[in-house]
Amino acid sequence: MGEFKVHRVRFFDYMPSAIRALAFQPQREKIAVARTSGSVEIFNCADRFFQEKIIPGREQAATEALAWVGDRLFSAGLNGVISEYDLENQKVKYTIDAFGGPIWTIASNQQGTHLAVGCEDGTVKLFEVCEGKIQFEKNLAKQKGRILSLSWHPSGSRIVAGMMDMIRVFNTETGQSVHRLLVERGIGASRSVECVVWGVVYLSDGTIISGDSSGKVKIWDDLTGTLIKSHQVTKWDVLALSVSQDETSVVAGTSEGTVVQFQFLSVVLGQEDKEWVQTRIFKNHTHDVRTVLELGTAVVSGGMDTQFVVRPLLDKIEERGPECVLRKIQFPHRSLVSCAKKAGLLLFQYPGHLELWRLGESDGHGASGSVLPVKRKPEKLLHLKIKGEEHICCSAVSPCGEWIAYSTVASFRLYRLHCDNNNVSITKVSKLPKVLSSANQICFSSDSSKLFAASTCSSVHVVSLSQTVHKFVCTLKPKSGSVQAVHLLAASEDGKWLASANSDREVQIYNLTKMKLHSTVPVYNSGVTAMAIHPTTNNLFMVHADQQVFEYSIEEKKYTDWSRQVQRNGLHYLWLARDTPVTNVTFNPKNPTHIILHDAYMFCIIDQTLPLPDSSSQFYNQLTLRSLPEKDRTKHSHAFKMCKTFKELMFVELMEDQSLVAVERPLVEIAAQLPAPVRQKKFAT
Amino acid sequence: MAKLQRGESECELEKGVRVSVEMSDSSEDEGPEEVAFEESRSAALKSEEEKLQAAKREKELLKEKRRKRQQFFQEQKKKRLLSDTLLEEFDTVPQKQKKLSDDRDEEKDNKQQKLTKSKKKKASRSLQGNCSVMRLKDESADSSMQQSAMDFIQARLYGSGTLRTTNAELLSLEKKRGVKKGAAVQFVNKKWGAEQKAKAEKSNKRFIHRQKLVTT
Numbered sequence: 001m002g003e004f005k006v007h008r009v010r011f012f013d014y015m016p017s018a019i020r021a022l023a024f025q026p027q028r029e030k031i032a033v034a035r036t037s038g039s040v041e042i043f044n045c046a047d048r049f050f051q052e053k054i055i056p057g058r059e060q061a062a063t064e065a066l067a068w069v070g071d072r073l074f075s076a077g078l079n080g081v082i083s084e085y086d087l088e089n090q091k092v093k094y095t096i097d098a099f100g101g102p103i104w105t106i107a108s109n110q111q112g113t114h115l116a117v118g119c120e121d122g123t124v125k126l127f128e129v130c131e132g133k134i135q136f137e138k139n140l141a142k143q144k145g146r147i148l149s150l151s152w153h154p155s156g157s158r159i160v161a162g163m164m165d166m167i168r169v170f171n172t173e174t175g176q177s178v179h180r181l182l183v184e185r186g187i188g189a190s191r192s193v194e195c196v197v198w199g200v201v202y203l204s205d206g207t208i209i210s211g212d213s214s215g216k217v218k219i220w221d222d223l224t225g226t227l228i229k230s231h232q233v234t235k236w237d238v239l240a241l242s243v244s245q246d247e248t249s250v251v252a253g254t255s256e257g258t259v260v261q262f263q264f265l266s267v268v269l270g271q272e273d274k275e276w277v278q279t280r281i282f283k284n285h286t287h288d289v290r291t292v293l294e295l296g297t298a299v300v301s302g303g304m305d306t307q308f309v310v311r312p313l314l315d316k317i318e319e320r321g322p323e324c325v326l327r328k329i330q331f332p333h334r335s336l337v338s339c340a341k342k343a344g345l346l347l348f349q350y351p352g353h354l355e356l357w358r359l360g361e362s363d364g365h366g367a368s369g370s371v372l373p374v375k376r377k378p379e380k381l382l383h384l385k386i387k388g389e390e391h392i393c394c395s396a397v398s399p400c401g402e403w404i405a406y407s408t409v410a411s412f413r414l415y416r417l418h419c420d421n422n423n424v425s426i427t428k429v430s431k432l433p434k435v436l437s438s439a440n441q442i443c444f445s446s447d448s449s450k451l452f453a454a455s456t457c458s459s460v461h462v463v464s465l466s467q468t469v470h471k472f473v474c475t476l477k478p479k480s481g482s483v484q485a486v487h488l489l490a491a492s493e494d495g496k497w498l499a500s501a502n503s504d505r506e507v508q509i510y511n512l513t514k515m516k517l518h519s520t521v522p523v524y525n526s527g528v529t530a531m532a533i534h535p536t537t538n539n540l541f542m543v544h545a546d547q548q549v550f551e552y553s554i555e556e557k558k559y560t561d562w563s564r565q566v567q568r569n570g571l572h573y574l575w576l577a578r579d580t581p582v583t584n585v586t587f588n589p590k591n592p593t594h595i596i597l598h599d600a601y602m603f604c605i606i607d608q609t610l611p612l613p614d615s616s617s618q619f620y621n622q623l624t625l626r627s628l629p630e631k632d633r634t635k636h637s638h639a640f641k642m643c644k645t646f647k648e649l650m651f652v653e654l655m656e657d658q659s660l661v662a663v664e665r666p667l668v669e670i671a672a673q674l675p676a677p678v679r680q681k682k683f684a685t
Numbered sequence: 686m687a688k689l690q691r692g693e694s695e696c697e698l699e700k701g702v703r704v705s706v707e708m709s710d711s712s713e714d715e716g717p718e719e720v721a722f723e724e725s726r727s728a729a730l731k732s733e734e735e736k737l738q739a740a741k742r743e744k745e746l747l748k749e750k751r752r753k754r755q756q757f758f759q760e761q762k763k764k765r766l767l768s769d770t771l772l773e774e775f776d777t778v779p780q781k782q783k784k785l786s787d788d789r790d791e792e793k794d795n796k797q798q799k800l801t802k803s804k805k806k807k808a809s810r811s812l813q814g815n816c817s818v819m820r821l822k823d824e825s826a827d828s829s830m831q832q833s834a835m836d837f838i839q840a841r842l843y844g845s846g847t848l849r850t851t852n853a854e855l856l857s858l859e860k861k862r863g864v865k866k867g868a869a870v871q872f873v874n875k876k877w878g879a880e881q882k883a884k885a886e887k888s889n890k891r892f893i894h895r896q897k898l899v900t901t
Contacts, residue, residue, distance in 0.1 A: 078834045104834075190846065237841070675843065676849040679850035
């Protein structure tokens with residue numbers, strides 16, 4: 001399938017931050033994930049857990065909890081403020097100081113009228129959710145000691161708060177404490193240490209379930225205020241609790257990295273009396289599970305090991321489909337690497353800085369699979385630290401390697417790079433057009449003469465770049481009037497076309513010579529994860545979250561014959577079952593029928609001249625083909641050529657000189673930088 | 686206060702009387718002294734009268750004190766009343782300020798937004814660049830509170846007595862027990878365990894040195 005010289009890049013030290021909170025929005029089936037860096041991500045459960053939106057974090061945000069109220073998302077953190085997010089433009093809409101010190105938890109009631117926050121100073125504060133804002137209503141009776149967890153009774157009349165050594169039940173009308181449930185401390189050395197109630201859940205039948213630092217899940221009755229049952233789950237802490245919507249199942253996340261499920265079952269067969277029984281234990285994490293979600297059909301968990309894990313509950317799923325696989329999402333579904341194809345430069349995007357590297361060189365020739373001697377080592381040219389507290393939301397380097405642009409929520413910066421032999425210098429472009437205040441996605445035209453910056457309401461600003469003057473050309477806007485932000489941009493090689501994809505799954509194609517909308521690709525019901533315009537045929541190639549591929553002819557404004565054939569024929573089931581989305585599409589200029597795609601575990605070349613695989617044929621067939629004699633190969637070969645030599649891929653791109661760049665990030669190296677796991681005694685070690 | 690003091694003084698008086706009675710009792714040991722009924726009666730009445738008078742005196746004293754205080758207050762009031770116009774002027778100024786702050790708390794009506802905007806503009810006029818004014822004290826207090834909250838989490842999850850191990854150990858254990866057996870991670874990856882290796886080398890050197898010492 002063609003040989004490439006490969007740059008196996010392992011110097012991108014991408015380090016994801018730990019997952020701190022999860023919140024589920026049942027109507028839209030979306031999950032919001034808060035990380036310790038302060039960033040918030042939105043995953044779409046209905047669309048194979050595709051990461052639709054990323055709201056960049058900021059320093060000192062220390063987000064501790066998330067809550068949905070209808071379609072609105074709120075967060076609270078140790079910096080003592082409550083924030084509402086602008087999900088369309090992917091930024092913080094406003095913040096309100098709760099004036100109670102650091103906030104540990106935030107919870108919304110089922111009616112969607114109030115938010116409750118638990119503060120360090122021992123107050124539970126109620127906020128009324130109004131149109132476009134939230135308003136402080138009252139404090140519930142102030143307690144000694146911090147409020148670490150909160151849960152509303154489904155009726156909204158009562159609220160339960162987990163504290164140090166105790167749980168309190170409040171009446172939300174009067175604000176008075178109704179019950180005080182004392183939680184016993186652990187045995188032995190931990191007797192002198194206060195017991196922290198990390199999680200509470202209030203069920204509609206008046207049962208309170210709590211998880212605490214002595215490793216117990218306790219079930220209480222709120223009528224009498226008594227303990228019904230106590231389950232010792234772990235020797236360490238129970239850090240998170242979540243209940244399913246039908247209130248028949250509760251999951252608890254522990255420091256051991258396990259998720260323990262409890263179910264409301266009748267202990268004796270055929271009898272009505274039901275009890276909370278510990279049923280299953282899932283171990284998908286190596287480190288502390290800081291937050292869990294019970295979705296009914298799956299258990300979602302996240303924690304210190306930075307992985308977002310979706311564990312399906314197979315007894316609740318009726319059909320076999322994409323939802324019955326275990327998913328571990330380690331990498332963002334968006335490229336953090338951009339590449340200057342002509343100059344051989346790579347730009348790595350970290351939360352607080354950018355790194356520019358020049359690729360190494362080798363003049364050796366070797367057999368397939370051999371390691372070539374390196375003539376010039378890769379070198380780090382630039383370490384660009386950003387100013388201010390906001391983290392970078394997007395960045396790009398121009399194909400010629402002369403321009404670097406990045407954007408945070410608050411600012412947009414463009415730099416010019418001067419590279420002569422060994423001297424690298426950088427100058428900030430000071431006079432930028434005023435429209436470029438911030439961007440959701442940045443892209444350069446292939447000749448580096450234009451800069452495209454995606455902005456609010458799916459619009460794209462076009463700025464022409466030159467040595468001296470940078471002029472704002474125009475703003476391209478879709479006709480649909482979508483307010484969602486653009487998350488992907490693709491410019492054509494000849495500089496005529498620009499494609500943009502937004503979170504509403506719309507793909508717009510703009511004509512750059514006339515500077516107006518050319519056509520809109522029919523909306524498909526899954527998000528676009530990667531797209532690119534073919535350099536010779538000007539076909540737009542798109543890959544969706546459900547692994548479907550489409551090819552759209554821009555000039556003819558219709559799907560190409562190949563794309564129609566793919567849809568008619570259907571893709572191979574093994575391709576459709578892949579669990580990580582394709583994050584980059586690139587082409588081979590020497591071989592225009594080849595399309596190179598990659599996801600986290602493989603890269604693949606689609607040869608459009610070869611027949612598509614049918615369901616009976618072997619999908620991963622390279623090894624078999626190699627063993628076959630030359631003439632039989634053509635009979636057995638099909639369009640999809642997979643390569644799994646490189647694992648944990650973050651980026652694959654074909655450079656101008658036909659060498660392939662593969663940026664890897666081994667998970668072991670991420671694991672090495674994580675905080676300490678618990679010490680478990682294993683037999684015979 | 687005054688009442689209490691009075692009470693105490695009365696008690697003392699009573700005690701004095703009792704003591705005198707006892708004294709007279711003790712002197713009776715030698716032989717009863719003849720005291721006429723009339724005399725004793727008059728003495729008792731006298732003491733009663735004295736008591737009453739003392740009480741009256743104290744009451745009067747108290748009354749006078751109160752009167753004086755009342756007068757003092759009235760004079761004070763008069764002094765205040767004199768500067769009425771001034772006071773009004775003072776009153777009006779803080780009221781305005783209060784209004785502003787109240788509105789800010791009550792959230793942004795359009796007017797207030799305008800007000801705050803104009804304020805911002807003013808600030809930017811006087812301060813160069815896009816600066817904003819805040820109290821340093823508040824920020825430091827907030828950040829110290831946040832820091833202590835973070836320390837609490839850190840101490841609870843990773844503090845002493847939490848039985849933690851290292852990542853290298855965990856990964857090595859996986860290598861040892863897993864399907865694919867392998868060496869401990871610090872031997873596979875040269876970056877890891879650098880500290881331990883340096884330590885081992887050091888102790889090796891020491892050992893050799895000691896051996897030499899023994900041989901010579």
